[in-house]
Amino acid sequence: MILDSKIPEGPLAEKWSKHKFNVKLVNPANKRKYDVIVVGTGLAGASAAASLAELGYNVKAFCFQDSPRRAHSIAAQGGINAAKNYQNDGDSVFRLFYDTIKGGDYRAREANVYRLAEVSVNIIDQCVAQGVPFAREYGGLLANRSFGGAQVSRTFYARGQTGQQLLLGAYSALSRQVANGKVKLYPRTEMMDVVIVDGKARGIVTRNLITGAIESHSAHAVLLCTGGYGNVFFLSTNAMGSNVTAAWRAHKKGALMANPCFTQIHPTCIPVSGDHQSKLTLMSESLRNDGRVWVPATAEMAEKLRKGQITANEIKEEDRDYFLERKYPSFGNLVPRDVASRNAKYVCDEGRGVNETGEAVFLDFRDAIIRDSEDVIRAKYGNLFDMYQQITGENPYKVPMKIYPAVHYTMGGLWVDYNLMTNVPGLYALGEANFSDHGANRLGASALMQGLADGYFVIPYTIGDYLAQTPYTKIPTDHPEFQKAEAEVKARIQKLLDIPGEKTVDYFHKKLGKIMWDYCGMARTEEGLKKAKAMIKELKAEFWRNVNVLGGNEELNHSLEKAHRVADFLELGELMVDDALNRNESCGGHFREEYQTPEGEALRDDENYAYVAAWQYVGEGQEEVLHKEPLLFENVKLTQRSYK
Template identity: 85%
Template sequence: MKLDSKIPEGPLAEKWSKHKFNIKLVNPANKRKYDIIVVGTGLAGASAAASFGELGYNVKSFCFQDSPRRAHSIAAQGGINAAKNYQNDGDSVYRLFYDTVKGGDYRSREGNVHRLAEVSVDIIDQCVAQGVPFAREYGGLLANRSFGGAQVSRTFYARGQTGQQLLLGAYSALSRQVANGKVKLYPREEMLDLVMIDGEAHGIVTRNLLTGKIESHSAHAVVLATGGYGNVFYLSTNAMGSNVTAAWRAHKKGAFMANPCYTQIHPTCIPVSGDHQSKLTLMSESLRNDGRVWVPKSKEDAEKIRKGQLKGVDLPEDKRDYYLERKYPSFGNLVPRDVASRNAKEVCDDGRGVNKTGLAVFLDFADAIKRDGEDLIKAKYGNLFDMYLQITGEDPYKMPMKIYPAVHYTMGGLWVDYNLMTNVPGLYAIGEANFSDHGANRLGASALMQGLADGYFVIPYTIGDYLARIPSAKISTDHEAFKTAEAEVKKRLDNLLSINGSKTVDEFHKDLGHIMWEYCGMSRNEAGLKKAKVEIKKLREEFWKNVKVLGTNDELNQSLEKANRVADFLELGELMVDDALNRSESCGGHFREESQTEEGEAKRKDDEFSYVAAWEYNGVDKEETLNKEDLVFENVKLTQRSYK
């Protein structure tokens, strides 16, 4: 199938303004005739639902949590980028655009990224107007910091809780629309299928998580803002409930899944402490602004540290290897996430890891504390240091922190065009759930920017273009398509409950996570990926024969919820492996060992792989079809990244 990205013609900087003028509008009086379903209440979902409500559409907003305020955007720490150039340090919309395309290793669309950079400035204005308490200077104006690989200070932040404050801002806007009667909230309600009528998305089937009731909801358009799928790895920085189910069910109904292998491994997480580990905790990347990353130069010293015979803090300077500063003198500790992660893995694989498991490196604040004083460091990172102390029992003001990479973000997602519509008419995907803006690697502080850009400033315009073309007559949930989807959902749940095998859902999930981390994690190769494909298939077969799910469907049943989600991860995992196999180049977060430079850096193959890989579902246990959307670069010259 030919994929049309619908990028408008014309000069880059004028595309979005022209597009906004050219697309159709829904008359203000007619907006109330249209219903929109928004699934997910994170930054993208809450901001979209609130903005739709303000425009006059009728909105139904769904989340599986008990309140929209708990969506996992809340846990984002570091900040949000915007090309305000408040610091007079040479930033501009074009520079943010350029950095994002380059950071994404030239695997994103120029048009989308430029629009993202353009609307970034409006986001900050919007959030401030809502009362989001961003960090400020003594003169009362907004403070900025430099973040993850950027050479300008364009990141706005609210201590280490930027995601929380932005989400509470969007949640407050959403709450206001609930009070106004324009948005109806459905908390503890999980989308389990997409309903299509005559080839268009017209509703969803959900499960009420408290009563187990399967319900149908119709609308003129469906917006998925359901986040990423990092939990396919079992251990990740995602929330326990984060899942791919809504997006995956849409995929099975025809929506293409794009670049699923692009996974971001975040370099600064608290290392794994044991088998009981249920999730990994991120320490904001902003820590790398002041912390220095190192391991001992010798394996012997590392061994002593692991055994507790020597403390990191006591190792003399000349026996330490500040490997990022050594290898990348101009970027040092601020190299992009994928580079920092792979280097951490490399020194640990070399036997120089510094915790019990051997999978940790130091992040040391001693110099920063000496330079700036403990008070200033506390003001910048206090809550992160407290969190670290709480989790590990070690005081980072006195001892260097220990960190290790962990799965954090998925750049892949549902394929969308410039309007953020998937290839299924009437079905949209926004925020982390889509694939569009970050290419093969996302820059720090850009996830919050993209979520809010999509929700506040892009989809409120582009959805009108679709709605204006379709009739406003209400869609009845009595339609056969809803009944069929409901029946399928019920059958699947009954099936899960009837297997009554001997292995728990978590055991399957952990097994899948091991396969994914081992063969489809920080670095990948053909042999490993082929092995992973076989193992995932086997695991999936075993799951449907031997999973143990207790209880019934007519009650709050957290095991059933989990089983249903893990079943989808078991299918997604295989597609990720397929995608990683197909892309035999290294780019961004996707490192193929077969494709590296002599120095061991990632090597892209622009002639062969300058495309978006959009996968098409063909049925149970059938291979998916690869559709390609060629990436055209008219403004940016493709170079191999170098952070030396």
């Protein structure tokens, strides 16, 4: 299989403009003859559904939540990047492009990333016009901040709830199109399969989560905007319902999955407090601007701390190890996410973790409070401190916060070309669900940017090119391919319900999560990955033999919903391990211990691994087939990241 990325010819800065001119258009009067399915209503899905409906296409939008407003984009805190250069500090489209490519450790496509930077400025205009209340200066103009170690202030924000405000903006645009009759909403509906007719995506099969009804929906194109798969780790900062099912079913119908092992671990999350833990909560990265990260200098002292024989505040300055400041004097506590995370893991592995589980480090505001006063710190981070206190019961103004890394984002996803189309014609993937823009590591405040870029400003152009070449003819849902897909979905549900097992679905999910975290998490080794592969295979077999799915299909049944999702996570987990094993280098969030510089930093192998690893499903129980899309860098020079 040859992967054609369809990157337009010409200089980098002109590719998108030229492409927009070259794509075929659908006459305004003919747009109403086309139906488009959008699965997922987060930033990518809601913005795509609204924008396509505005153009005149008939849209059906699906989400598993009770309302499109609840998609997990809503939980993004920090902000959204845009190359507006409102601060006159030297930002530009090229600089945002460069930072994103470099931050991704040179494992993303230049053309896609440049386009992302290019349309970033339009996103801010669009959101403001919708009434999104971004932070403002006293003069009434928009405020910016620097985020995630960026050298310029290009992040637009709405307190600590930027994702919420952007999503509500997209949701309002979507709601307007529902009122106009151009979008039909299907909340509490889960996509169970993609239907392919004559090699093209022509619809989906869904399950109504309230009644259990299995239904078919036909269209001319299908957009998967279904987010990331971080919940394969069981514990992550994702919402409880976030899952890989839609993307995975598409994968099993032929869509390639790209770079699945590229996952991002966020350094500042509230640590696990016990076995009951259901999810992890992120504390905004902005805290590292004022907080100092440390652990006790010795394992003995940490032991005393864990036993409650001493408290953090009693530990003297010389007995503290500010390990990020020590190892990275120029960036200090502001090193990128992957570096901060890995170093927290190392000190905890040395037995210097500071909570009962031994998996936490301190984030201490003592010095900032002495320097700036408690009021200044409260004004900056008050809501985060309150949230921390609510969850942990500890007052971070008085005792240092405890933090630990947690799975946060997945850079990998469905392989797409420049038009955001997967290798299956008519099947698109947008937002976190695709692999396209962040390479091996995503920069802070770039996820919101990508979701909205794909939905508002890319897909409205690129989908026309495909639809213009597609006949208006609709395929009825009694077509044999729909009937076949429905029958398969029903059979799978029955198979799950019929397993005479004893263990709960969560039992398997937790076990899988632990395997993934231990062997395919922050640091990976060949040996560990091989072990993980065998363990996942065994767990998968046990799942299909011994899971107990309660209730029936014709009702609201969380046990059945979860069983579907976990079954898919089990298969995805194995592919992630394969991908991590294949990539004999370290880059961004993928750190293979065998491949590091003498200083312990990620060591890329550009000669052999500057490619996108796109995996093809070839059948039950068979090893997936690897296809490589070489990455060509014509506009940036590949360098070793250094934050010393």
